[in-house]
Amino acid sequence: MKRRNFIQKSTAATAFLTLGGLSLQSFASKNTKHITILHTNDVHSHIDPFPITDSRYPNMGGVARRATLVEAIRKENPNTLLLDAGDIFQGTPYFNFYGGELEFKLMSMLKYDAATIGNHDFDNGIDGLFAQLPHAQFDFLSANYDFKNTVLNSHVKPYKIFVKDGIKIGVFGLGIELEGLVDPKMYKETIYLNPLEIAQDMSRILKEEEKCDLVICLSHLGYRYKDEKISDLELASKTKNIDLIIGGHTHTFLPKPTVTKNIIDENVLVNQVGCFGLNLGRIDFYFDNDKNLASKGKSIIV
Amino acid sequence: MKKFIISFIIFSALFSCKSQLPQLVKIEGKQTTVNETIASNKTIENTIKPYREKVEKEMSTVISYTPINLYRNDGNLESSLGNLMADLSYERANLVFNSRTGKNIDFAMFNYGGIRAGISKGNITNESAFNLMPFENSLVVVELTSEKIMELVNYLISENVAHPLSKQFNLTVTEKGSDLKINNAALDTSKTYFVLTSDYLQTGGDNMNFFKDPVNIYLLDYKVRNAIIDYFKATDTIKVSLDGRFRNEKTLKN
Numbered sequence: 158m159k160r161r162n163f164i165q166k167s168t169a170a171t172a173f174l175t176l177g178g179l180s181l182q183s184f185a186s187k188n189t190k191h192i193t194i195l196h197t198n199d200v201h202s203h204i205d206p207f208p209i210t211d212s213r214y215p216n217m218g219g220v221a222r223r224a225t226l227v228e229a230i231r232k233e234n235p236n237t238l239l240l241d242a243g244d245i246f247q248g249t250p251y252f253n254f255y256g257g258e259l260e261f262k263l264m265s266m267l268k269y270d271a272a273t274i275g276n277h278d279f280d281n282g283i284d285g286l287f288a289q290l291p292h293a294q295f296d297f298l299s300a301n302y303d304f305k306n307t308v309l310n311s312h313v314k315p316y317k318i319f320v321k322d323g324i325k326i327g328v329f330g331l332g333i334e335l336e337g338l339v340d341p342k343m344y345k346e347t348i349y350l351n352p353l354e355i356a357q358d359m360s361r362i363l364k365e366e367e368k369c370d371l372v373i374c375l376s377h378l379g380y381r382y383k384d385e386k387i388s389d390l391e392l393a394s395k396t397k398n399i400d401l402i403i404g405g406h407t408h409t410f411l412p413k414p415t416v417t418k419n420i421i422d423e424n425v426l427v428n429q430v431g432c433f434g435l436n437l438g439r440i441d442f443y444f445d446n447d448k449n450l451a452s453k454g455k456s457i458i459v
Numbered sequence: 460m461k462k463f464i465i466s467f468i469i470f471s472a473l474f475s476c477k478s479q480l481p482q483l484v485k486i487e488g489k490q491t492t493v494n495e496t497i498a499s500n501k502t503i504e505n506t507i508k509p510y511r512e513k514v515e516k517e518m519s520t521v522i523s524y525t526p527i528n529l530y531r532n533d534g535n536l537e538s539s540l541g542n543l544m545a546d547l548s549y550e551r552a553n554l555v556f557n558s559r560t561g562k563n564i565d566f567a568m569f570n571y572g573g574i575r576a577g578i579s580k581g582n583i584t585n586e587s588a589f590n591l592m593p594f595e596n597s598l599v600v601v602e603l604t605s606e607k608i609m610e611l612v613n614y615l616i617s618e619n620v621a622h623p624l625s626k627q628f629n630l631t632v633t634e635k636g637s638d639l640k641i642n643n644a645a646l647d648t649s650k651t652y653f654v655l656t657s658d659y660l661q662t663g664g665d666n667m668n669f670f671k672d673p674v675n676i677y678l679l680d681y682k683v684r685n686a687i688i689d690y691f692k693a694t695d696t697i698k699v700s701l702d703g704r705f706r707n708e709k710t711l712k713n
């Protein structure tokens with residue numbers, strides 16, 4: 158009994174030591190904290206680089222190269238998150254032959270932290286997506302797809318909070334309206350909820366209740382539309398407390414991340430990196446405990 | 460005991476640290492192009508290898524032969540590839556449909572935009588079929604009223620594009636209007652027609668709205684690509700011709 162007591166105590170002490178040790182170190186050595194967010198979207202099963210003879214993207218892309226890049230960045234800054242904004246599936250025979258198994262396995266090896274669900278991720282039906290989940294060692298986030306009457310129930314979370322170097326990063330997912338885009342027999346009983354209302358809810362929960370230092374929306378809504386259809390830019394302008402929207406679906410190649418204003422005139426970043434794993438997006442966030450520095454406001458360099 | 464004291468001190472230090480909230484002061488955004496200047500990670504490469512080898516072997520397998528180039532734009536309102544696609548889909552799908560219902564499909568119709576790549580003369584491989592039909596669309600049969608068939612005809616005439624049609628469907632646009640024959644017979648307003656298409660088009664793709672609310676719908680659970688591959692595998696040499704199944708006599712006279 159005594160021995161058991163001792164073990165419990167020392168485990169607790171070690172936990173405090175590790176936790177405190179880390180915090181103390183960063184607290185003492187510098188007041189700055191650095192979080193790196195890496196992201197992809199619409200990779201569409203492009204595992205190999207494009208052939209050298211390809212007319213548009215000769216010898217570009219490739220998961221094995223992306224792995225090298227991600228590894229180097231993680232070495233430089235361990236406080237890194239790697240995210241994907243959906244449409245992981247469909248586009249090369251790898252998907253037709255293996256149903257997404259290799260895509261998920263490789264993303265797990267690259268240590269993706271989370272992904273949201275794109276319309277093409279339903280291409281083998283919701284059951285096809287479910288069947289590949291054992292190969293994914295990362296979380297699927299979607300706050301506006303209600304999966305409670307489907308096989309994905311409890312396998313997809315609305316959001317996840319990551320803590321890196323003491324910084325709380327809240328990430329939530331948003332998906333595009335499936336009706337008219339995906340055959341209902343593929344998505345079955347999935348219920349699509351209004352992404353704007355959900356985003357307003359999520360950002361409030363993450364910022365105000367969960368006290369996140371950083372709120373990221375992982376979206377497959379699309380960058381911008383000519384009509385009223387909800388897009389990332391539209392979402393940015395009608396919400397608050399979101400720092401970054403990582404988008405997909407429209408395969409938009411942005412020369413640099415878009416800086417736009419939210420509903421209370423604060424800056425929001427919206428980014429998307431085209432498609433097919435041709436690019437890796439990177440956003441670095443720097444935090445400071447120095448009140449004087451902080452009061453000067455944040456600078457955005459894009 | 461010593462340990463306990465240390466941890467207590469650290470714990471309180473942690474709290475005092477926490478009271479000073481970190482403020483976001485700087486954001487930097489950039490993008491890296493993934494190209495040949497970045498070396499491939501060997502572990503990833505080795506994981507992909509067995510998958511790639513199997514895919515490549517399968518994709519390069521020769522399944523048929525064509526003595527001519529097959530394109531979607533080598534005719535006016537029809538094409539070699541469009542005719543082939545519609546005819547082979549009809550042939551493969553009708554086997555399934557007939558065995559299930561005892562009835563025959565009247566004709567097949569798809570969309571020009573759905574033909575994603577041509578096939579060069581020579582050997583046809585699995586890859587040719589994947590390039591031709593990269594999507595996961597499935598074959599469906601819709602039972603349409605004669606009114607919907609007329610909508611379909613009007614759509615074809617106004618679009619004026621070589622949408623793939625099977626050989627049972629003959630439409631000639633004339634000075635006076637149009638002449639339609641389905642299985643060599645004029646349109647019968649007292650009967651319904653079984654039309655083969657894809658689930659994509661049936662659900663309103665390419666504005667083919669006449670497919671949207673059919674009298675009946677039969678899902679064949681047969682992917683368009685699989686029908687193509689099955690046909691190629693069963694056919695040693697592809698024979699296809701332009702037979703004027705959809706033509707405009709007004710343009711011919713001009």
Ligand SMILES: [Zn+2]
Nearest residue numbers: 199244277406
């Ligand atoms: Zn996409």
